[in-house]
Amino acid sequence: MNNLKLSSIDRFINWWNAKKEDLSSFLVPVISVIIAFIIAGIMIKLTGKSPLRAYEILFKGALGKDFQEFISLRVAGEGILKGAILTLTGLSITVAFKAGLFNIGAEGQFIIGAITAAYFGFKLNLPPFIGIPLILLIVSFVSGLYGAFAAFLKVKRGVHEVITTIMLNWIAIHLVENWIVVGPFNILRYNPRAVLAGTPYITDNSRLKPLFSGTRLNATIFIAIIAVILIYILINKTVLGYEIQATGLNIEAARYAGINISRTMIISMFIAGALSGISGACMILGTEGRYPGVFRPGYGFDGITMALVGNTTPVGTFIASLFFGLVRGGATGMQLIGIHKSFADIIQGVATIFVAGQIGIKYLLFKIGEKKVFRGKEVISGVS
């Protein structure tokens, strides 16, 4: 009888109040991204261009002009490829985050992975089905150790991983770009007449070939999907995953429960490093073909956004990465109307700022419900 008096709005509010905790983890990133697009739109407007036109071009540049082109993946393939690479660094941050560690070092691990892949891609000339997995395995191990080193210092010496990983980023950048690439592993050592800076090209067998003609999309997307599934299983279905989550949620409780905190942290940072390394390797084996003179696409830092907007879950990270990958792909086309592709950075930066300050969005979301629920209760109590 009483329930009949509830309007559909009140019913929605009641449903909202029951579900808002769960939904907010999904709504916060979505709202952050929408706000980011609005703010970026205002910035476009300020430059005297039409935001709607810009977004139309972005959309078409990301997915394709029509259904035919979308299906062919000729346009979307580029964005999906970027998304796949972002997924791997995003997962890297997600895994570390689950163990309560902040992996700012994905960039460095990415670079270490890239140079390792460039070296073995050049040295090994095995059939692709043996050679490429072998390269990825070596890369995982090397980058994994680079990541695990930060966790090792935290565990043994109590050094905060944020500082160590930042330092390890710059050590990787300087040692690779100002030593290895210009010195012992320079293209000039192998081809004195080369005009390019960087390392020699990898063998044809080491290359990840494009899946379809007319697009650069390659097997990276399958590697990314496999990684998402494996990490999902690791975190949610295995003992190690349980230990990682327990360590991240409450380190003291986890220690009391008999979990080997040190081991858990080092393993999760090893996995994180391996993922970022594979990401860098995919860049080399798939798109670059060698380590160029200067190579800082920033996917390591972007991974932080992917993990956060993806609410630090593997599937969320995958969705966020695909989304931002497509935005990045589409942003390239916006240069035609004079909007620089760094525009994608703006959207990403603003979205991250709002996710960082998510308590604000949550507060607003919850407040909407609170005010209305009071009215909803009034309706019920008023009758009884």
Added chain:
Amino acid sequence: MEFLKTIISFISSMLVFGTPIILAGLGGVMCENAGVVNIALEGIMRFGGFFAVFGSYISSRVIDPITGTRNPLAGNPWIGILFAIIVGVLAGLLHGYISISLRGNQIVSAVAINVFSLGGMTFFLERYFNTTGHSPSVASFMGKPLFPALTKIPILGDLFKTMNIFVWLAVILPFVVHFYLYHTHWGLRHRAVGEHPKAADTLGVNVYGIRYFAVIMSGFFAALAGASMSIGQLDLFDNHMPAGLGFIALAAMIFGKWKPLGTFFAALFFTLANVIQIYIQTEAPQILKIIPRGFFLALPYILTILILAGFVGRVTPPAADGIPYEKGEKL
């Protein structure tokens, strides 16, 4: 004589290269002593660098109205400093709002500011200078000693030739910050907030107020650091200008044990690696064949890790560093 000259030129290079690191490092000192981590120094440097050039550029229009043409070199670089400071303070406020008022994750907030600064400044470069590379030349402090009279001193004068306003600030401000932190009531409160906010709060210290002041000052210092590169060392802005110096500043702060004077000397020590590398490159290039250049560039970061790992000496950050404070929270 020749030896003295070399020493002077070394010191002078160290001061010039060290200036952005010292200034940004002081930003870190202010912030972290009040318990807020700020790894956005790099991003704020980029903001400061751009807006310093921007301020200097647009002031050229104000100064030269008769001819109607804009001569960027007629601008006023002091307006540039002003612009940089305003933007730096705003960036500090943003980081403060997220990490203090919203109690958001300080690392995330800072990373977001770094990401945004890169995209945002490219955007502004395009909007105002029609380029994505670097801005045109503007009026600057490059090669303008603050006290030209001092450069006439024999031998020692060489040192003052390269000391523009920013270099002087980088030499003086560490002592000012040291005095503030260790010899004033406010400094005591400032450090108390970073060590034990709850206790400070109980004694009536405005924890939020001091933390806001600290992040604003860190924005101020980082923006000055950025300006010192764009209109101090050069007369233009390039998006890749900070090139990790914001993170070196953090490293210097840690190396300097979170103390202003320690940070000052650590920053100079870090630039020493770079100055030696440049010196070797011109004087004895064959050494770079044995010790690669990349090693010199990586040295400051390697040292920081060694120090933090306790091989050289233990360092302890302020106890509440990086922990958001909530009034009425249980300890």
